[in-house]
Amino acid sequence: MLLQRLYRVTNYRILQRILYKNIYSVYKKESGIQTIRKLWITSPFTIIGMWGFIKNKDETETQITTKEVLLAKVDVLYDQGDYKSIYNLLSKYKDSKDVDILWRLCRAIYKMSEMASDVEARKLIYEGYDLICTALDIQEDHYAVHKWMSIFLNSKGTLEGTKAHIKELYNIKKHLLRAAELKPTDATTFYMLGCWCYEISNLAWYQRKIASVIFQAPPISSFEEALMYHENAEKVDPNFYSRNLLMLGKTYLKLNRKEDAIKYLKKAAEFSAKNDDDQKAKQEAQKILSSV
16 A cells, blocks of 8 residues: 555656666675665665666566566575565575576575474475575586585585484585685685685594495595685685684684784674674683683
8 A cells, every 4th residue: 555655646757767766776786685675674665666767678688687676685684684575485486497586485494494493494405405506506606505515515415414414415515615716805715715624624433433434545634724614714804704703713612823813802892793693602701711
């Protein structure tokens, strides 16, 4: 009803000219999805007007613009933590063979699995894994597909037990390295590579024994390699994630660099928590600081 009243009192031709003057010059300079996402956050009415304005162009551009609006809305919902709405919205398009839709759907599924019961989480992980495999078959050179493939391989391996998890270690790192190659400005990929190296270097004796049985040459790494990736993540996007600060502190401790460790542990402990993940990182950093 509100939109109907809005259109009754607004001259559509005037709206076109206003949108063209104030928005289209910006639209040319940025990718469509970046501009639309900003507009969606600031004014859903503006974006509806812009969408209608661009619909006057040829059909191909209309389809692209419609997709950009959809993805922009999904990204805003993700920032708001509304993963169920993303799932409901994108599930309708899961057979579209559109990689940008598929990896975002997988991302929402993964976040939903973190809050689900064990039984439901298992179903979600396998659903997401199947979808990300489909996305990889469609497009091999998309960084986000490789990043989320590594995440689902890790989660699926965890569900299937230590031996299954260890079997996937090489594949997990392979997909992360490919993601970093495709997009070297993505800090979270470097963070995940750092975590992989840290966990491999920190494997328990029984896990190493299993790995030596499974592989002729078990995966190896070092805390130095882990530090390199965590530092790269911080260079790409300083203070982007509480857990990267925490991992920097923990890795420096493993390397007996106590002063550097304390510096980053304090940063993690003082990080402004935006969610439960940040809060847990803060608590772990505080706990470690009290014992060093």
